[in-house]
Amino acid sequence: MQYNNLWDYRHSAKEILTKEAWDYLEGGAGDETTVQNNRKTFNQYSFRPRIPSKAVDKVNTDVNILGVRRELPILLGPVSPLQLFHSGGERAQVQAAMDTDTIAICSGHSLAKIDEMGSWNGKKWFQLYSTVDAAHNYEIIDRVCLAGYEALVVTVDAFHKAIRDRDLKNNFKLPAGIGFGNYPVKSYRTDGSIELLPLGWDDLTKILEYSAIPVIIKGVLNPADVKLASELGFAGVVISNHGGRQLDKVATTLDILLEAGDVSRNGFDIYIDGGFMRGVDILMALALGANAVLLGRAYVYGLVVAGDAGVSKVVSILMNELSNAMKQIGVSAISELSPMLLSKNNLNPSI
Numbered sequence: 001m002q003y004n005n006l007w008d009y010r011h012s013a014k015e016i017l018t019k020e021a022w023d024y025l026e027g028g029a030g031d032e033t034t035v036q037n038n039r040k041t042f043n044q045y046s047f048r049p050r051i052p053s054k055a056v057d058k059v060n061t062d063v064n065i066l067g068v069r070r071e072l073p074i075l076l077g078p079v080s081p082l083q084l085f086h087s088g089g090e091r092a093q094v095q096a097a098m099d100t101d102t103i104a105i106c107s108g109h110s111l112a113k114i115d116e117m118g119s120w121n122g123k124k125w126f127q128l129y130s131t132v133d134a135a136h137n138y139e140i141i142d143r144v145c146l147a148g149y150e151a152l153v154v155t156v157d158a159f160h161k162a163i164r165d166r167d168l169k170n171n172f173k174l175p176a177g178i179g180f181g182n183y184p185v186k187s188y189r190t191d192g193s194i195e196l197l198p199l200g201w202d203d204l205t206k207i208l209e210y211s212a213i214p215v216i217i218k219g220v221l222n223p224a225d226v227k228l229a230s231e232l233g234f235a236g237v238v239i240s241n242h243g244g245r246q247l248d249k250v251a252t253t254l255d256i257l258l259e260a261g262d263v264s265r266n267g268f269d270i271y272i273d274g275g276f277m278r279g280v281d282i283l284m285a286l287a288l289g290a291n292a293v294l295l296g297r298a299y300v301y302g303l304v305v306a307g308d309a310g311v312s313k314v315v316s317i318l319m320n321e322l323s324n325a326m327k328q329i330g331v332s333a334i335s336e337l338s339p340m341l342l343s344k345n346n347l348n349p350s351i
């Protein structure tokens with residue numbers, strides 16, 4: 001099979017996985033309207049390229065991530081349990097991040113221990129799901145800082161168990177041996193999932209004060225919270241609706257970025273995820289002010305097909321598409337992008 005784009009990987013992944021695992025990966029909350037809208041939103045935006053002052057032949061995709069210049073505006077987002085999709089899933093995510101020179105955001109619900117993942121070569125951030133025991137959260141943060149992760153990503157949109165019809169219908173349960181390596185037994189619900197402690201701004205600011213590494217909030221869906229996070233001293237936010245998996249009928253992330261993107265221009269990082277499958281999707285997000293894009297399901301398709309090599313191929317396809325799109329619209333560097341190069345529903349949104 002020839003893999004020209006991410007849809008090819010998706011097609012094969014569906015054939016390889018069991019129905020239960022596929023539904024767990026693809027499914028979302030409620031009517032899955034948000035899952036679908038995450039993709040549809042990219043169709044509402046279009047490019048309106050300018051003729052460049054100098055012809056564009058070569059492009060530079062460098063972006064700023066936590067103050068450091070990096071060549072790829074792509075991060076491998078937290079997905080758990082990766083073992084459901086490939087036996088060496090967690091290791092493969094980190095390996096692919098190293099091979100493609102990007103960053104792996106390791107899920108807090110990983111099977112591998114924090115310290116073990118920390119010892120794997122490659123750049124890593126750690127995603128925290130709060131546990132029922134507040135003190136335990138701080139123990140986890142200590143271990144994360146000691147293990148050399150470069151940032152802490154606190155997820156705030158999944159404190160309560162989601163209602164996903166596909167999983168209910170399949171009576172989905174994690175297969176034996178696939179669990180959570182970093183959570184105390186008392187966090188387990190009777191169905192094997194993990195109980196989380198809901199966090200508010202007061203808890204988040206305590207975590208920020210405590211953490212020795214930069215803290216990013218994942219799951220922000222209101223421009224007011226993007227602004228507040230930047231004012232409170234967080235390093236950044238991930239505008240995310242958890243891939244439509246937690247609550248249906250929430251906003252699509254590109255639309256929130258459209259309203260909030262200018263905050264990122266003051267040295268505060270804005271990341272985004274939700275349905276990114278093409279280089280042009282990434283280009284749109286960068287034009288609206290994102291520092292980089294997190295991949296979710298997209299890299300899992302590559303993982304299912306070919307482990308870490310599949311994930312790396314997914315990243316390289318996207319980078320090739322992104323560079324090509326930059327040339328096509330006459331932009332040689334990410335810093336030249338602006339909302340002026342886009343229209344929404346054929347109206348320019350930035351003015």
Ligand SMILES: Cc1cc2nc3c(=O)[nH]c(=O)nc-3n(C[C@H](O)[C@H](O)[C@H](O)COP(=O)(O)O)c2cc1C
Nearest residue numbers: 025077078079080107155242243273274275296297
């Ligand atoms: C199967 C699956 C598991 C996920 N697990 C986590 C997780 O452990 N922690 C987290 O913060 N987000 C998790 N997410 C959400 C992703 O990080 C990301 O926000 C989302 O997948 C983006 O949407 P996309 O998959 O359409 O690109 C998960 C998503 C999927 C599909």
